[in-house]
Every structure is written in structure tokens, then in C-alpha cells.
Amino acid sequence: MAAETKRERARSSIRTLRAEDAHAVTEILREAREAVFWPESSVKEALGWQGALALATEASGRLRGFLIGRQAGDEAEILNLAVEMKTRRRGEGGVLLKAAVNEFRARGVSRVFLEVRESNEAGVAFYGKHGFSKVGRREGYYQDPEEAALVMEKKFAG
Numbered sequence: 001m002a003a004e005t006k007r008e009r010a011r012s013s014i015r016t017l018r019a020e021d022a023h024a025v026t027e028i029l030r031e032a033r034e035a036v037f038w039p040e041s042s043v044k045e046a047l048g049w050q051g052a053l054a055l056a057t058e059a060s061g062r063l064r065g066f067l068i069g070r071q072a073g074d075e076a077e078i079l080n081l082a083v084e085m086k087t088r089r090r091g092e093g094g095v096l097l098k099a100a101v102n103e104f105r106a107r108g109v110s111r112v113f114l115e116v117r118e119s120n121e122a123g124v125a126f127y128g129k130h131g132f133s134k135v136g137r138r139e140g141y142y143q144d145p146e147e148a149a150l151v152m153e154k155k156f157a158g
């Protein structure tokens, strides 16, 4: 039991998200109601998109969180990001977002943006802490339940 607890708290590492992680991604998304649910096929498809960036944090062989984004020209979008419920608020999301922002910046992107449910206070606070600001609102953007999206962006100087 003690060993189990220790393993649960093991430091996670970050790596590229792979097709064989798709099932674990759907398990994380099932308990992340604020995010948009993607079935395994969509996760696998996204990995092959031009400009895709897909990252995972993992500890003790278990996926703890993932991020999927995409670069198009000098802009990039965070398309989906979630951390398993029991590991939230321990910095996993921050590790993923910082790595994605750094990678997009290294690719020459000048702006990273995303949509987030208006009611997702944790998500909005999370992105705000990472330097994203609200720049717009899209009425009826989400389904099940229908809700507006806030558009948030982070711009790179120069």
C-alpha cells in the first residue's frame, strides 16, 4: 500500500503522445467534462495532422495528462488538454502547456490561441496564469451542453 502510494506520487515525465495512448486519452477525457470528448479514432487522426503537436505526461507507465495542438502558419491552437482528475492541481497541466508554448515559439509562431468553455473557471484561471488573455467570445460554440467559448491568446513579442 505504501509502495503503491509512493508510485502514485512518482514524478511524471513528458514525451510525445503516440497512437497507442489513444485509449488512455479517452479515459482521461471521460472524466474531463469541461473538455471536448474525442473518441480514439479522432485522437489517432490528430497525430497525423500537418503542424500537429501532441504531448503526454506519464508516470509509472500511466498517462496522467495530454495536450494536442496544431500550428498553421505563424499561429498555433491548443485543441485539447486534460489531466486525469486525481492528479490535477499538481503542475501536470502547466508542464504540458509550457512545453507546447515553447515548442510553438521555437517553430516561429507569433500567437497561440484556444477556446475554453465560459463556465470553466479552472481552465480560464489556468490559462490566465500562463499568460493567456481573453480576446473574444463565440456564442454557442460548444454542444452538450450548449455554451459559449471564450477565446484566449498568448502573443510573442518580436
Ligand SMILES: CC(C)(COP(=O)(O)OP(=O)(O)OC[C@H]1O[C@@H](n2cnc3c(N)ncnc32)[C@H](O)[C@@H]1OP(=O)(O)O)[C@@H](O)C(=O)NCCC(=O)NCCS
Pocket (backbone or CB within 6 Å): 032, 033, 034, 035, 036, 079, 080, 081, 082, 083, 084, 087, 088, 089, 090, 091, 092, 093, 094, 095, 115, 116, 117, 120, 121, 122, 123, 125, 126, 127, 129
Ligand atoms: C485545466 C487543467 C488541464 C489544468 O491542469 P492541472 O494539472 O490541474 O493544472 P496545474 O496544476 O498546472 O495548475 C496551474 C494553475 O492553474 C490554475 N488552476 C488549475 N486548476 C484550478 C482550479 N480548479 N481552480 C482555480 N484555478 C485552477 C491555478 O492558477 C493553478 O496554479 P496554483 O495551483 O498555483 O493555484 C485541468 O484542470 C483539467 O484537465 N481540466 C479539465 C479539462 C479542461 O478544462 N481542459 C482545458 C480546456 S480544453
